[in-house]
Amino acid sequence: MNLFRDKQFKYFSVFILTFVLLIFLSGIGLNAVQKKAVHGLFLSHDNAVVTSFLEQGVSKDVIAKAITSTTNSQEGKALLANIGVTEHTAIRFLPFIAEFQKISESYMLLFGMLLSSLLLVGAFIFLWKREQLYLQAAKVITNFTESDFSCHMPQMNEGTIYRLFASVEQLATILQSKSEASQKAKEFLKSTISDISHQLKTPLAALTMYHEIIADEPDHVQTVMEYSQKTELALKRMDQLIQVMLKITRLDAGSIAFEKESCRISNLIAQAVSELTTRAASEGKEIIVDETPEETLLCDQQWTSEAIGNIVKNALDHTNSGGEIHISWNRSPAMLRILITDNGSGISPEDLHHVFKRFYRSKKSLDMQGIGLGLSLAKAIVEGQGGIISVQSALHEGTVFTLSFLTEP
Incomplete structure (x- = not known):
């Protein structure tokens, strides 16, 4: 008994x-x-x-x-x-x-x-x-x-009453997890709203100023055209910011179900850089896909290609004219790795641990284009599919981003 x-x-x-x-x-x-x-x-x-x-x-x-x-x-x-x-x-x-x-x-x-x-x-x-x-x-x-989980139920003995205490302790652990998850969700929501508000403040102020200039000089066609173009760019930046933030939020909330399928790596890379080759050429840069034996990867092709594209876009942002971005891949018994290497400006040691933070911009790259969310989105996409993203870099020597995925059992 x-x-x-x-x-x-x-x-x-x-x-x-x-x-x-x-x-x-x-x-x-x-x-x-x-x-x-x-x-x-x-x-x-x-x-x-x-x-x-x-x-x-x-x-x-x-x-x-x-x-x-x-x-x-x-x-x-x-x-x-x-x-x-x-x-x-x-x-x-x-x-x-x-x-x-x-x-x-x-x-x-x-x-x-x-x-x-x-x-x-x-x-x-x-x-x-x-x-x-x-x-x-x-x-x-x-x-x-009262959400104080620092104390624990008596659990030093056996018996029915202690089994009841153990069940209460287990229930408390579940409540604690839910409480912490709820608190993290609240903090995340607060942080997200704060970030969006902060990031929208500048383009909204610019839009207001552009509108006032256009309203004050309606007869100056050149001025109207100039600030209309600036208005369009500001609106595009706002739209891009909002779209990326929505994607990251959905990924963090786990509301996106990745539709994994067997994808050829070459097709994945081609889709990722299809819209970036023109930009690279116009800036005097080159995207090189190495001649590597064909491999397949079980992943969501649309999302994974977007993650790779964001990393390539970041490489273009930090590579000078004449620079090169190499994309290669290799397979080990347990992992398939996609490597994106550039010979750009590199990342300083103090910035290396912050590159995946939202809206993080190095003091040395404040004058470069981008909104500071591409790498965060890439990390969320890769980790959401069970992968790992890592970075190695040295200042003035270039950067290597590695996307690692477990191979099929």
Whole structure:
């Protein structure tokens, strides 16, 4: 029974069994005391009778015969009745029986008080310990309801009550996880809103200024055209910012289900750089896809190509005219890696650990284009599919981004 796994209940059960044994032994002891008392009383009674007979001159043979006789007769019963000794005679009028009753009652009262006291003390200790256990558990549960999970339920013993405590502890762990997740979600939402607000503030201010300039000089066609173009660029930046933030938010919330399929790496790379080759050519840069043996990757082609495209775009942003971006891949028994290497300006050691943070811009690249979300989005996409993204770089020597994916089992 699970009940006997409880240490306190086990001790109390042993106490009850010991108490029952003590009652049994007390009964035996009381019986022995009563026998001894009866024996002594009968000897005293016989001695008194013999002494009385001797004083009256009755012969010793007659006395001995009378004392040892076991015969009952009506004459004897009638004689006892004449002197007031019958079965209806009150015990207080029978000195020897009254004395025996007094002794028996004294011993019974003594044993009863001792056993009762022992039972009460044992029961009180058991119930007090249980009360302390319940109070401790109630205090911990109260802390749980107040989102304080620093304390834990008593779990040092076995038994049904401790299984209940373990279940409550497990429930508290789940509540703590949900509370932490909820808190993180709130902080993430607060941070996201703050980031979006901060990032939209500049283009919105610019739009307001452009609108005022156009409104003030409606007859200057050149001015209107110039600031209309700037307005269009600001709107595109805002749209790009909002779209990327929505993607990152959906990825962080786990609301995007990646549709994985077997994709050829060459097709994946081609899709990723299709819109960037023109820009690279116009800036005097070159995107080189190395001649690597064809491989396949189980991934969501649309999202993965976007992640690769964002990294290539970042490489273009930090590579001077005449620079090169190399894309290659290799397979090991457990991993397939896609490497994007550039010979650009590189990343300083103090910035290397922050490149995947949202809106992070190095002090050395504040004048470069971009909104600071491309690498964050790439990281969210890769990790959302169970991959790993890492970066190695040295200032003025270039950068290598590595996308690692587990191969199919």
